[in-house]
Structures are given as C-alpha cells and as structure tokens.
Amino acid sequence: PLLVGGARGALLAQVATDQTEIYDPVTDLFVPGPTMTTPRSLHTQTRLNDGRFLITGGVDAGNNPQATCEVYDPVADAFVAVASMNVPRMGATATLLADGRVFVSGGLEALSTMPTQLQAIRDAVDSTEIYDPVADTWTFGPAMSDPRAGHIALQRTDQKIVLCGGISWYPNFFFGWLPTVETSCDIYDPVTNTMSAGPSMNDARALIEAVEIAPDRWLLAGGMNGLSILPFNAGNPTNTAEIYDAATNTWTAVGSMATARVNQKGWALPNGTFMLAGGGDGSILAPVPLNSTEIFDPATNTFSPGPSMNLPRAAAGMVMMPQGQVFLFGGADSGATITNTTEWYFF
Secondary structure (H helix, E strand, O other), X not given: OEEEOOEEEEOOEEEEOOOEEEEEOOOOEEEEOOOOOOOOEOOEEEEOOOOOEEEEOOEOOOOOEXXXXXXXXXXXXXXXXXXXXXXXOEOOEEEEOOOOOEEEEOOEOOOOOOOOHHHHHHHEOOOEEEEEOOOOEXXXXXXXXXXXXXXXXXXXXXXXXXXXXXXXXXXXOOOEEEXXXXXXXXXEEXXXXXXXXXXXXXXXXXXXXXXXXXXXXXXXXXXXXXXXXXXXXXXXXXXXXXXXXXXXXXXXXXXXXXXXXXXXXXXXXXXXXXXXXXXXXXXXXXXXXXXOEEXXXXXXXXXXXXXXXXXXXXXXXXXXXOOOOEEXXXXXXXXXXXXXXXXXEOO
C-alpha cells in the first residue's frame, strides 16, 4: 500500500507533509514514495474508475483547510495537480458516483481559533460539489440542510448517499451562533442532483466511520455527540450505537459499547462479527487515545471485549491486506501526538 500525506505533531495541531511511503509486506519495510504536489492531512482519497486516485483538500502545512486537489497515477507513479474545489475543505466526505464523478460534501473551510478553538466549528459549511475527472472541473451541488464536518456518508445500492450527523452550528439571536452535533441526515440523489431530508439518528454523532455489516445496513457506534457552550462542553464521545437500514430508511438503536469512543477503526471478522478498535475518549479539545477494542455481534446486537492493541491509537490509518490481516498505522498515541508506529491484527 501507498500511504499518502498525513501529519506529525499533535492531533489538533497538525503539521501536514507532502511525503508518501510505500509498505512492502515481503520485507516489512517502508520506503519513500513519490512526493505530492502539496502537503496535506485530513484530506479525502477516492479511487476513480480509470484506476487513478483523486485527493482533495485537507489541511496544509500551516494547518489551514485548502481547496487544492491532485490525482495519483499508479502507472506513472506520480501526483499531478488538478482543478481546485470551489471551497476549501477538511473533514469533508468524498464518494464515487456511478457515472465516474466524485461527490464531495461539507467540511470546515477555515480553522478559526478566536476567541476559542470552538470558533472553528462556525467554519463548517453546508455546500457540496462534484468533480468531473474527464473535464477536470468542479461544479456546486445542492446544499445540505445543515453545515456538516466530520460527518458520515453512506452510499446505498440505489446510489443515493445518506449524509449523517457531523459537527455543525446554528444561528442564535443572543450569541450569533451556537455549536452542535447533528442527529439530522440528508439524502443526495445523483440522478436528480437533489438533496432531501433523511430520517434522523437516535443520537448525535460525528468523527466516526460507519461499518457495513450487511448489504445496505451500516453500524454507527460511538462518535462525538456532546457539544455546547451553555453549559460549556467541548464535546464528548458517546458509547451508544445504532444501525441504518436502507431498505426501510430507518435507524434502530442497538446495545451500547463498554467504552465511549471516537475516531476508531472497524472491520469484519471471519465469523460474521465486527471489530471496533481504538479511537479516543475525552473531549474534542483534549482527546485521550484508547488501546481497547470491542466486537459487535449482529445476531445479538451486542458488544463484547476484544483484544487490546499494543498502543493507543486515535484516528489511525488502516489497510486490509490481501492475505487477510489488518494493518494499523499511525494515529494519536497516549500523549495525543501522532505516532509513526504500526501493528497487525491477525484473524
């Protein structure tokens, strides 16, 4: 696998890099890969139908959201700059459409820090845009019902995209605006290029990855949900979980995890259960990375303890290797600083 960009430094004060590394499973070594056109972290990566990879936005070396984009060509083993987005974005989603275009939604267009770090939430946007790799152009799509960053995109088999939760804000008469984490969902229809309201989740969630447990069924467990200024709450993870069923367009609550967590990784196990590994507890401004794991059983809709990782990891990278193992790398360690260590999970 080719590891693209990312950052060193602290989880909330990243120093993005333009470097890439290639992992060789035969030698168990990393070697330098081709350099990107610009440093970036917290970006999106989408495999195009022609085998190239579109890389969008993220933060630059100064930890500022950017609109620039590039494409990695595995045949030439090189990165090439392509058209920039209309809006700078980090914490956005990117989804390949059936016709080969890429749909991008939400994100933070800036990272304002005054008067507090929570001011950056006001920079979340409700806009969407679509990239055409043939024409190398971006065009705006329909706006979402709410600004969203760190939200979840579920692509159903009917090609509609469910945009769930996310860190957001709403206007307020006294304070101008107030931060929140959304329960609301939008559904984007690429055929009609329209946005409509979807069913709301049972709990507000942001900063997690959905785990597809069956065709058109996704588990959403944990995530950031508490976020307010009256009373002050810088955001805390939840341990609750729920399942979205596209066939019925409904959310159903399931058993809770033992530990509240955010920014964890999840994957399927051979026996039909699903592993959720690491992530972080604490607040959005003071994350505490975890080394614990939990296993979800869809037959009973319950969680049980899994094996501990060697190190705490929040927002780690993950690759499913062809041999069946799971390769975890990086993420924030016990000091909430980004690590260069890796580990394997063997089935």
